[in-house]
Amino acid sequence: MLLTAPLAWFVLLYLAALVVLLITAFWQINPFTTNIERVWSLNNLTTIFTSPAYLRIIGRTVGMAAAVTVVDAVVAFPFAYYMARIAAPRTRTALFVAILLPLWASYLAKVYSWLLIFTHGGLLDWGLGKIGVFGSGQVHLIYTNWAVFIVFCYLWLPFMVIPVYAALERIPPSQIEASQDLGARTWRTTRSVLLPLALPGIVAGSIFTFSLTLGDYITPLLVGGTSAIFIGNVIYSNIGIANNVPFAAAMALVPIAIMAIYLLGARALGAFEAI
DSSP states (O other), X not given: OTTHHHHHHHIIIIIHHHHHHHHHTTOEEOTTTXXXXXXXXXXXXXXXXXXXXXXXXXXHHHHHHHHHHHHXXXXXXXXXXXXXXXXXHHHHHHHHHHHHHHHHSOHHHHHHHHHHHHSTTXXXXXXXXXXXXXXXXXXXXXXXXXXXXXXXXXXXXXXXXXXXXHHHHXXXXXXXXXXXXXXXXXXXXXXXXXXXXXXXXXXXXXXXXXXXXXXXXXXXXXXXXXXXXXXXXXXXXXXXXXXXXXXXXXXXXXXXXXXXXXXXXXXXXXXXXXX
């Protein structure tokens, strides 16, 4: 009885919206009036999967999401291990605050902060110029995919650190001690004991980093400019500028399908238990 109201709200707002999205993807617009015609057609999906431009955008988006996930996992693992196994309680608390505090800040404020860092003559150029790197210090990083990649890694890093920390904290110390008693060095213990046991936490964090990167359009729009076009930007432009809602809905099905496959793989690796 307690779950009736929230479940009804969930079904109404979330599942019903997905159903409407699925139906709208098979409609089309009139090329002369730009009105939506409720005529069943596969034209939108055919255009997406037969156009080299849209296939490149999908590949670029998936590649970016995968790269951000890998980098965040590499950065998060030693950080989470230090928090779970080495840091004193007071230091651990301070690190938790450092990780969670940015989540309270405005998303746009964080993106605009990086925009000021990367812009020509900004903080990055000024700092590199002071130390004499790259001559004048002009690295021209703004409005590139590299800038988008760095901002994504920064934005989603806390979502990777927390699940990995939770997974590492649950590993019994006796298993690490047993590995050391058997003569395993640090790298062998990490590879054979820590990584397999922490894998569900890593995969759980990757669900957040991968999905958030896959659907984001604000960061590419502000930091990447016109040179960074991802799935989210195509959806945004077709809803606003092109006024082609059926095509935007069809494109939105692509990240949903990708995440459905990704979640099935994550479930097989036990990631849901680590969330």
